[in-house]
Amino acid sequence: MMRTKQSEPGAVGGPGELALLRLIRARTAKTSAGGLRLGIGDDCALLRPRPGEELAVTTDLSIAGRHFRLDWHPPEVVGHRTLARGLSDLAAMGARPVAAFLSLGLPRELTRAAARRRAWVERFFDGLLTLAAAYKTPLAGGDLAESPVAVADIVLVGAVPRGRALLRSGARPGDLLYVTGSLGGAAAGLDGLGKLAADARNPAKLSISKKMHKLLAAHLSPQPRITQGLWLQRRGLATGALDLSDGLSTDLGHLCEESGVAAEVDAAALPVHPTATLAQALHGGEDYELLFAAPPEARLPRAFAGVPVTRIGRMVRPRPGGPPVMLMTDQGPQPLEPHGWEHFS
Amino acid sequence: MMRTKQSEPGAVGGPGELALLRLIRARTAKTSAGGLRLGIGDDCALLRPRPGEELAVTTDLSIAGRHFRLDWHPPEVVGHRTLARGLSDLAAMGARPVAAFLSLGLPRELTRAAARRRAWVERFFDGLLTLAAAYKTPLAGGDLAESPVAVADIVLVGAVPRGRALLRSGARPGDLLYVTGSLGGAAAGLDGLGKLAADARNPAKLSISKKMHKLLAAHLSPQPRITQGLWLQRRGLATGALDLSDGLSTDLGHLCEESGVAAEVDAAALPVHPTATLAQALHGGEDYELLFAAPPEARLPRAFAGVPVTRIGRMVRPRPGGPPVMLMTDQGPQPLEPHGWEHFS
Numbered sequence: 001m002m003r004t005k006q007s008e009p010g011a012v013g014g015p016g017e018l019a020l021l022r023l024i025r026a027r028t029a030k031t032s033a034g035g036l037r038l039g040i041g042d043d044c045a046l047l048r049p050r051p052g053e054e055l056a057v058t059t060d061l062s063i064a065g066r067h068f069r070l071d072w073h074p075p076e077v078v079g080h081r082t083l084a085r086g087l088s089d090l091a092a093m094g095a096r097p098v099a100a101f102l103s104l105g106l107p108r109e110l111t112r113a114a115a116r117r118r119a120w121v122e123r124f125f126d127g128l129l130t131l132a133a134a135y136k137t138p139l140a141g142g143d144l145a146e147s148p149v150a151v152a153d154i155v156l157v158g159a160v161p162r163g164r165a166l167l168r169s170g171a172r173p174g175d176l177l178y179v180t181g182s183l184g185g186a187a188a189g190l191d192g193l194g195k196l197a198a199d200a201r202n203p204a205k206l207s208i209s210k211k212m213h214k215l216l217a218a219h220l221s222p223q224p225r226i227t228q229g230l231w232l233q234r235r236g237l238a239t240g241a242l243d244l245s246d247g248l249s250t251d252l253g254h255l256c257e258e259s260g261v262a263a264e265v266d267a268a269a270l271p272v273h274p275t276a277t278l279a280q281a282l283h284g285g286e287d288y289e290l291l292f293a294a295p296p297e298a299r300l301p302r303a304f305a306g307v308p309v310t311r312i313g314r315m316v317r318p319r320p321g322g323p324p325v326m327l328m329t330d331q332g333p334q335p336l337e338p339h340g341w342e343h344f345s
Numbered sequence: 346m347m348r349t350k351q352s353e354p355g356a357v358g359g360p361g362e363l364a365l366l367r368l369i370r371a372r373t374a375k376t377s378a379g380g381l382r383l384g385i386g387d388d389c390a391l392l393r394p395r396p397g398e399e400l401a402v403t404t405d406l407s408i409a410g411r412h413f414r415l416d417w418h419p420p421e422v423v424g425h426r427t428l429a430r431g432l433s434d435l436a437a438m439g440a441r442p443v444a445a446f447l448s449l450g451l452p453r454e455l456t457r458a459a460a461r462r463r464a465w466v467e468r469f470f471d472g473l474l475t476l477a478a479a480y481k482t483p484l485a486g487g488d489l490a491e492s493p494v495a496v497a498d499i500v501l502v503g504a505v506p507r508g509r510a511l512l513r514s515g516a517r518p519g520d521l522l523y524v525t526g527s528l529g530g531a532a533a534g535l536d537g538l539g540k541l542a543a544d545a546r547n548p549a550k551l552s553i554s555k556k557m558h559k560l561l562a563a564h565l566s567p568q569p570r571i572t573q574g575l576w577l578q579r580r581g582l583a584t585g586a587l588d589l590s591d592g593l594s595t596d597l598g599h600l601c602e603e604s605g606v607a608a609e610v611d612a613a614a615l616p617v618h619p620t621a622t623l624a625q626a627l628h629g630g631e632d633y634e635l636l637f638a639a640p641p642e643a644r645l646p647r648a649f650a651g652v653p654v655t656r657i658g659r660m661v662r663p664r665p666g667g668p669p670v671m672l673m674t675d676q677g678p679q680p681l682e683p684h685g686w687e688h689f690s
Contacts, residue, residue, distance in 0.1 A: 037399060041603065042513050043437035043587055044401035044503070054382060055400060056389035059500055061448040061488040092388035103406040103448075103498040143406040143498070153448040153488070153498035155404055158389070168387050242388055258386065 024139060027129045035098040035159055036138050045140040047098055049159050055098070056158040056165060058089035064150035072197050072206055075120045077220045078152070079127030085245070086156035087135055087224035088288040092243035094166040094233025095158030097226065099140035100132060102154055105147030124152075135226055166233055171240030171259035171293035177313040178300060180228050180290045182218075183248060184276025187284025189219025192275070218273060222288040228304040229290060237300065240315075241292035247283040249325065250338040251291055256315075256324040259293075265313040265336060267329045282327070283339040369470060369484060380443040380504055381483050390485040392443055394504050400443070401503040401510060403434035409495035417542050417551055420465045422565045423497070424472030430590070431501035432480055432569035433633040437588035439511040439578025440503030442571065444485035445477060447499055450492030469497075480571055511578055513603035516585030516638035522608060522658040523645060525573050525635045527563075528593060529621025532629025534564025537620070563618060567633040573649040574635060582645065585660075586637035592628040594670065595683040596636055601660075601669040604638075610658040610681060612674045627672070628684040 025040055038046040049055055062085070064070050068078045083100060090097055110120035132139055137156070193208075193216055200206050213220055225243070232238045240259050244251050248265070256263050272281040293315050294300060300309055318324065323335035370385055383391040394400055407430070409415050413423045428445060435442055455465035477484055482501070538553075538561055545551050558565055570588070577583045585604050589596050593610070601608050617626040638660050639645060645654055663669065668680035 038510075038512070043434040044403040044440065044501075044510075046399050046401055046438075046505075046510055048399040048507065049394060051396070054391050054393040055502075056391055057444070057446060057486065057500075057502060058389040059446045059448045059486065059488050059498070061450055061490045061496075061498065063450050063490055063492045063496075065493065066490060089388040093391075095389065099402070101402060101404045101500065103404045105406055105408050105496060141402065141404065143404050145406050145408055145411060147408045147494065147496065148410065149492065149494045149496075151406075151408075151450060151492065151494075151496050153404070153406065155402075155446065155500050156389075157400075157402060160391075162393065165383075165389075165391055167383070 024125060024129070027125075034096070034136065036140050039138060039140040045099060045101070047140075047157060049098070052162055053159040054162050054165070056090055056093045056095040056160055057155070058086055059153060059155045060085040060089070062152045062154070070150065072193055074208065075123035076127030079124040079129075080131050080221050082152045082154050083128045083131045083137075084222050084224050084288060086154040087131070087137065087226060088222070088243040088245065090156050090158035091225040091229035092166060092241055092290060093158065093160060094164065094229045094241070095160040096230060097135050097137040098157045098159050100137050100154060100156050101140060102128070102142035102152065104142065105145045105149070105151040107148060107150060108146055110150060135224065160233060164233055164236070166229065166238050166241035166292070168240055168242050168255055168258035171255055171261050171315045173261055173315055173317040174296060175239050175293035175315040176296055176311055177263060177265070177315060178292050178294060178309055179244070179248075179271065179312050180225050180304065180307050180309055181287070182271040182273040182308075183244070183287055183289065184280030184284045185218025185273030186222060186286040186288070187280040188273060188276040189216035192216050193219060215275065218287065222286065224288055225290045225307065228307055231304045232290070232292060237294045237298045238292040239294060241290060244287045244289045244291050245285060247285045247339065248281065248291065249283050249336050252325050252336075253338045255291065255293070256318070259315070260318065261315045262318040262322065262324045262326070263313055263315050264326045264328055264333070267327055269310065269312045271308065271310040271312075282336065369474070379441070379481070381485050384444075384483060384485040390444060390446070392485075392502060394443070397507055398504040399507050399510070401435055401438045401440040401505055402500070403431055404498060404500045405430040405434070407497045407499070415495065417538055419553065420468035421472030424469040424474075425476050425566050427497045427499050428473045428476045428482075429567050429569050429633060431499040432476070432482065432571060433567070433588040433590065435501050435503035436570040436574035437511065437586055437635060438503065438505060439509065439574045439586070440505040441575060442480050442482040443502045443504050445482050445499060445501050446485060447473070447487035447497065449487065450490045450494070450496040452493060452495060453491055455495060480569065505578060509578055509581070511574065511583050511586035511637070513585055513587050513600055516600055516604035516606050516660045518606055518660055518662040519641060520584050520638035520660040521641055521656055522610070522660060523637050523639060523654055524589070524593075524616065524657050525570050525649065525652050525654055526632070527616040527618040527653075528589070528632055528634065529625030529629045530563025530618030531567060531631040531633070532625040533618060533621040534561035537561050538564060560620065563620075563632065567631065569633055570635045570652065573652055576649045577635070577637060582639045582643045583637040584639060586635060589632045589634045589636050590630060592630045592684065593626065593636065594628050594681050597670050597681075598683045600636065600638070601663070604660070605663065606660045607663040607667065607669045607671070608658055608660050609671045609673055609678070612672055614655065614657045616653065616655040616657075627681065
């Protein structure tokens with residue numbers, strides 16, 4: 001649990017930690033808490049699901065130098081992205097957020113305020129708690145420790161009516177394949193951020209203008225599709241669903257594998273992000289859009305809560321030894337190999 | 346969620362990861378799952394509490410060099426201790442374990458098997474999953490990533506009847522103060538381990554004999570008091586409870602603070618571990634025993650499930666400006682200051 005003492009083995013320690021915990025507690029109290037009965041302060045938090053609900057739980061680990069770069073990403077962006085990854089997993093199950101937990105390991109210098117500048121960790125919590133408030137997700141606990149490398153493990157707990165969660169395993173041949181939003185924007189944004197860093201006078205203090213932040217928003221401030229996931233879950237239209245964290249070519253492979261089906265993607269139908277290439281739309285990770293299958297008779301709107309929904313292909317019967325995913329192009333069909341996308345490595 | 350692909354940003358990668366995940370899935374399937382409906386493989390795990398239950402959630406971060414040492418602790422010990430920390434938080438709430446989640450960041454070399462030696466990570470999971478099986482706690486998900494420093498964040502979810510969790514906040518003046526097991530053994534064991542390391546010919550490969558492991562067991566393989574916590578919760582006898590992770594002097598201070606009371610500890614009554622000093626019993630951390638208050642009319646057994654229960658003092662009315670905890674000795678009462686215990690720093 002989030003502790004308030006300096007004495008814990010490995011604790012961040014110092015008066016800064018107490019101030020930080022007061023800040024977190026104060027801001028957390030303001031967010032609504034549908035299901036949270038007891039938050040920070042005891043050995044565990046207590047969650048009370050509504051009758052007939054089950055709970056969805058997910059954890060995502062973010063490590064400096066692997067999932068973010070301290071010299072590229074402003075602390076608010078790291079906080080936002082840390083939570084967005086977890087919320088996106090809840091969206092993919094059609095769950096409403098109940099509570100988040102954060103285990104944070106930080107080098108001591110990131111917990112200290114410098115002259116006229118707030119501590120990195122305070123700005124990190126600004127980003128995280130702003131997104132948490134937008135999705136009514138109270139921060140209900142966690143752990144703080146000193147670490148030679150910045151690490152943040154986010155845990156999300158959501159609630160979904162029993163037996164109604166969107167799983168990866170129910171897609172059937174004949175189902176149509178849909179995606180929310182646009183694809184490749186996060187990969188293009190990361191590419192843009194890298195170029196910005198390469199051109200910067202002082203790469204240790206990358207400054208991102210408001211205009212540039214907007215252009216790179218798909219990477220810097222991805223929006224978890226909670227509303228869209230809830231919509232799908234309530235209507236019971238999707239037979240299989242997941243979130244696009246590793247790129248369409250990889251994640252569609254998972255949907256096929258878990259459902260025991262194959263898929264065809266129409267290249268011309270893909271909602272490629274205006275800043276992205278086709279390759280980025282096919283393989284770029286971290287778009288955090290929803291990918292789902294629905295029966296052909298399902299009537300889907302063109303948009304859920306302002307986010308477009310695009311039909312991009314169909315599920316088909318798998319051929320023994322054949323590739324699970326085919327890309328249909330002007331030049332004919334070709335296998336779409338999973339080209340997972342690894343940044344900073 | 347625990348992923349099975351090499352392509353995830355920051356993933357451990359390589360065929361070793363797939364083999365590892367198969368091992369985890371195979372071993373996890375064998376453990377009973379009271380409340381786990383869907384484990385590793387989808388975007389989230391799904392937990393189904395029984396009617397009338399609420400869920401307790403806790404996270405604990407362990408970092409190499411802070412909470413364990415790669416050159417001192419065998420991998421099985423790190424795995425055991427990682428899970429024991431989380432289970433102990435559930436015990437302190439009187440919750441039964443439902444599922445565990447693990448986010449693991451590891452340097453690549455710890456994921457690779459060397460000539461005639463299994464990979465560090467396999468032995469880590471041996472320790473963790475053996476303890477998980479003993480407490481019927483399925484590993485239901487998590488995340489794996491490459492990291493320059495070994496980090497393990499453990500998440501435990503437990504279930505407890507609504508409104509029946511053992512909290513820190515209900516102790517009253519007049520209540521008697523109890524502790525399970527003995528105190529100071531973990532601090533003494535860590536001390537012994539340090540001496541063993543100092544005397545070792547090759548400190549990079551510390552070898553711990555079976556006999557020595559037994560002597561240092563309170564540190565190397567602490568047992569979470571799940572059974573004892575459940576017993577207390579079912580009888581409704583404890584007015585306030587927590588687990589001793591930071592040492593009696595610190596944790597009793599938390600109990601006093603959250604309950605708005607003060608406490609007196611009888612030095613002569615303390616169940617000091619046979620290998621420990623009085624100072625280690627008062628201030629040593631990581632014993633993972635339960636500390637609880639109960640009304641004087643409560644009838645407590647001398648032991649719960651083979652673990653002794655000892656009355657060590659009483660809760661009293663707080664005096665304005667007075668110290669929250671007093672130690673009663675032959676030389677008279679003296680304030681017991683919290684001397685939290687920080688190892689490796």
